[in-house]
Amino acid sequence: MHIAVILRLVPDLSDELDLSEDGKSIDREWVGITLNEFDEQSLEEAVLLKEASDAKVTALALAGEGVERMLQGALARGADAAVMLEGEGEDHLDSRAAAPIFAEAIRTCGADLVLTGVQTIEDLFGQLAPYLGSLLDWPHVSAVSGVALDQGHIVVRQEYSGGRQARIEVALPAVIGVQTASRPPRYVSASKLKEAMLSGRLTAQAAAATPLPNRAEVLGLAPPDRSAGATMIGDDPDEAAAAILEALSARGLLAG
Amino acid sequence: MTKVLVHIELEGEGLAGVSFQLLAAARRIAGPEGSVEALLIAADPTPLLPSLGAAERVFTLSGERAGDYLPELHLQAMAEATRRTRPDVVLTAYSSAGLDLAAATAAACDLSLIAYCQSAERVEAGLRVSSQLYGGRLLAQSEVAFPAVLSVMPGAYDEAAGRLAGSPEQSDLADSLQLPEPRMRVIEVIAPDGGGIDITKAESLVCVGRGIGDADSIAEAEELAGLLGAEIAGSRPVIDAGWLPKARQVGKSGMKVKPKLYLCLGVSGAPEHLEGMSDAEFIVAVNKDSAAPIFEVAHLGTTCDLFDLLPALAEGLKSRPGQ
Ligand SMILES: Cc1cc2nc3c(=O)[nH]c(=O)nc-3n(C[C@H](O)[C@H](O)[C@H](O)COP(=O)(O)OP(=O)(O)OC[C@H]3O[C@@H](n4cnc5c(N)ncnc54)[C@H](O)[C@@H]3O)c2cc1C
Numbered sequence: 001m002h003i004a005v006i007l008r009l010v011p012d013l014s015d016e017l018d019l020s021e022d023g024k025s026i027d028r029e030w031v032g033i034t035l036n037e038f039d040e041q042s043l044e045e046a047v048l049l050k051e052a053s054d055a056k057v058t059a060l061a062l063a064g065e066g067v068e069r070m071l072q073g074a075l076a077r078g079a080d081a082a083v084m085l086e087g088e089g090e091d092h093l094d095s096r097a098a099a100p101i102f103a104e105a106i107r108t109c110g111a112d113l114v115l116t117g118v119q120t121i122e123d124l125f126g127q128l129a130p131y132l133g134s135l136l137d138w139p140h141v142s143a144v145s146g147v148a149l150d151q152g153h154i155v156v157r158q159e160y161s162g163g164r165q166a167r168i169e170v171a172l173p174a175v176i177g178v179q180t181a182s183r184p185p186r187y188v189s190a191s192k193l194k195e196a197m198l199s200g201r202l203t204a205q206a207a208a209a210t211p212l213p214n215r216a217e218v219l220g221l222a223p224p225d226r227s228a229g230a231t232m233i234g235d236d237p238d239e240a241a242a243a244i245l246e247a248l249s250a251r252g253l254l255a256g
Numbered sequence: 257m258t259k260v261l262v263h264i265e266l267e268g269e270g271l272a273g274v275s276f277q278l279l280a281a282a283r284r285i286a287g288p289e290g291s292v293e294a295l296l297i298a299a300d301p302t303p304l305l306p307s308l309g310a311a312e313r314v315f316t317l318s319g320e321r322a323g324d325y326l327p328e329l330h331l332q333a334m335a336e337a338t339r340r341t342r343p344d345v346v347l348t349a350y351s352s353a354g355l356d357l358a359a360a361t362a363a364a365c366d367l368s369l370i371a372y373c374q375s376a377e378r379v380e381a382g383l384r385v386s387s388q389l390y391g392g393r394l395l396a397q398s399e400v401a402f403p404a405v406l407s408v409m410p411g412a413y414d415e416a417a418g419r420l421a422g423s424p425e426q427s428d429l430a431d432s433l434q435l436p437e438p439r440m441r442v443i444e445v446i447a448p449d450g451g452g453i454d455i456t457k458a459e460s461l462v463c464v465g466r467g468i469g470d471a472d473s474i475a476e477a478e479e480l481a482g483l484l485g486a487e488i489a490g491s492r493p494v495i496d497a498g499w500l501p502k503a504r505q506v507g508k509s510g511m512k513v514k515p516k517l518y519l520c521l522g523v524s525g526a527p528e529h530l531e532g533m534s535d536a537e538f539i540v541a542v543n544k545d546s547a548a549p550i551f552e553v554a555h556l557g558t559t560c561d562l563f564d565l566l567p568a569l570a571e572g573l574k575s576r577p578g579q
C-alpha cells in the first residue's frame with residue numbers, strides 16, 4: 001500500500017492576524033505559520049499504518065515559504081518520501097484551487113490511500129478531502145478519528161455530534177479526511193530532523209492542473225463584533241478571582 | 257424563481273435539529289416566490305415527511321442501505337437530486353455529513369461553494385455570505401453566483417422557523433438513480449459510552465482547553481471543580497491528547513451542554529467548541545489572549561494566566577465563611 005499524506009501550513013492562531021492592504025486576505029508576509037493541526041494528525045495516522053504494515057508513506061505539499069522545513073519534519077516523523085509540488089503562481093492557493101493539483105500528483109505517484117486533515121482554518125471555498133474524493137472518483141470519508149487496515153481495505157471510525165460514531169469499511173483506493181490519529185502525534189527529536197535534512201528524500205516536482213471554476217469572491221475579512229461580549233475584569237489574579245467569586249455568589253452559583 | 261435543495265440529516269430515529277435550521281435558511285433564501293426541496297435518505301422516510309412542511313418537494317431514498325448514514329450513498333443521492341432539480345442553492349450543514357458532502361457535491365455537479373456560512377442574503381444573481389474563519393477570529397464577507405453550495409454553521413438559523421408541518425410531494429430517487437457497485441459499508445454504529453458520566457446533567461462545569469498545557473495540570477482544575485461542586489470537562493485537543501475521557505468533551509463532536517455555570521480555562525472559543533456551550537447561562541472565560549473568540553460569548557472574562565488564577569480562586573473558595 002502507498003499512502004499519500006497532504007500537508008499544509010496555516011497561519012498560527014496564537015499570532016495576531018493582520019490583514020493585507022485590500023482587506024481580503026491575511027497578510028502572510030508577517031504572520032507565523034504552522035503545520036495544520038489536522039494534517040499533523042493525518043501524518044501520524046499514516047506513520048502508524050506504515051508501522052502496522054509494509055505501507056510506503058509519501059508526504060505531499062505545495063511549495064512555499066517554510067514548506068521545505070515542514071516536509072523534512074514529516075520525513076523525520078516517519079514518511080519515506082516527501083514531494084514539494086511547484087506551481088506557476090506564487091500565491092497561496094485555497095483548498096478548492098489546490099485540489100486538482102493534488103489529484104494530479106496523487107495519480108502520478110501511484111498512491112492508493114490519501115490522508116489529509118479534515119479541514120484547515122481557512123477553507124472558505126470547501127475542504128480538500130471531499131474535493132479530492134470527487135476529482136479522483138474514489139470513495140471518501142471525513143471527520144475520521146482512526147484508520148485501520150483490514151485485508152486489502154480500510155476500516156475508519158467516523159464521528160458525529162453527541163459522541164456517536166460509526167465504523168465504516170472502505171475499499172481502496174480511498175481519500176480520508178482525518179480529524180484525530182489513533183494516538184497523539186509523536187515527538188520528533190532534533191537529531192532525527194537533522195538526519196532527514198541530509199537524507200535527500202525530499203524532492204521537488206512541477207505541478208499543474210485544470211482548476212475547478214469557482215464563481216465566488218471574497219469582499220473582505222474583518223474581526224467579529226465584540227460589543228456584546230464579556231465584561232473584562234482585568235488581569236490581576238487576586239482581583240480577578242475576587243470578582244469571579246463575587247459574581248458567582250451573587251448568582252447563587254457557589255455551593256454552601 | 258430561486259430553487260433551494262436541502263440535505264436532511266437524521267439523529268437517531270428522528271430528523272436532526274440542524275436540518276430544520278437549514279430549512280429555515282432555505283425558505284429565507286428562496287423568498288416568497290421561490291421553492292424549497294429536500295433530500296431525505298432513511299430506511300423508511302414516509303413517517304418523517306409531514307415534519308418537512310417547509311419543503312414543497314422531498315426526494316427520498318429508502319431501503320436497507322439507507323438506514324445508517326453512509327457517505328457514498330448520500331453523495332450519489334445528492335448528485336442525482338441536484339441533476340434532477342437543478343437548484344440555484346444547495347444547503348448542507350457544517351456537520352460530519354456536511355463535511356463529506358458539500359465540496360464533493362460541488363465538484364461532482366460543477367457548483368461554486370462557500371463554507372462556514374453564518375448568514376446569507378440575496379443579491380443580483382447570487383448570495384452575499386458571511387462566514388466564520390480562522391477559528392472564529394475573522395468573518396469573511398463573500399459573494400457567490402448561482403448555482404452554489406452553502407455549508408451552514410449549526411445555530412446560524414432559527415430551528416423553529418423551519419419546523420413546519422405539511423404534506424410535501426414525494427419523489428423517489430430510486431426511479432432514476434443508477435447505483436454503482438458499493439465501495440463502502442457501515443460495519444457498526446457505536447452509541448456514546450459515558451462510562452457513568454453525563455456532563456449534560458451537571459449544573460456547573462469547569463472546562464479546560466489546550467492552554468492547560470499538560471496532563472498533570474488537569475488535577476489543579478479538578479480541585480477547583482471540586483470546590484465549586486462542578487464537573488470537569490475539556491475541549492477536543494484535551495480529549496485527543498488523552499488527558500480527559502471522551503465523555504467529558506464539549507463541542508461539535510462532543511456533548512452539547514447548558515449548565516448554569518461554565519468556567520473555561522485556556523479555551524480559545526473555536527466555533528466547534530462554542531457549538532457545544534454557547535447556551536450556558538453564565539460563562540466565565542480565562543484566556544491570556546484578549547483576542548480569543550471565547551470572550552465574544554462569555555459574560556465575564558479575564559486575560560490573566562490560568563496558572564495564576566487557579567490558586568487564587570481555590571484560596572478564595574476555601575476561605576469563604578462557612579467553608
Ligand atoms: C469537525 C470538527 C469537530 C470538532 N469538534 C470539536 C469539539 O467537539 N470540541 C472542541 O473543543 N473542539 C472541536 N474541534 C476543534 C476546534 O476546531 C478547535 O481546534 C478546538 O476547540 C481548540 O481547542 P482549545 O480552545 O482548547 O485550544 P486552542 O485553540 O489551542 O486554545 C488554547 C487557548 O489557551 C490560551 N492559553 C494558553 N496558555 C494559557 C494560560 N497559561 N492561561 C490562560 N490562557 C492560556 C491561549 O491563548 C489559547 O486561546 C473540532 C474541529 C473539527 C474540524
Ligand SMILES: Nc1ncnc2c1ncn2[C@@H]1O[C@H](COP(=O)(O)O)[C@@H](O)[C@H]1O
Pocket residue numbers: 033034035066069070071072073074076077188
Ligand atoms: N515532526 C514534524 N512534522 C512535520 N512538521 C514539523 C515537525 N516538526 C517540526 N515541523 C515543522 O517545521 C517547522 C520548524 O519547526 P521547529 O523545528 O519546531 O522549529 C515548523 O513549521 C513545524 O511545524
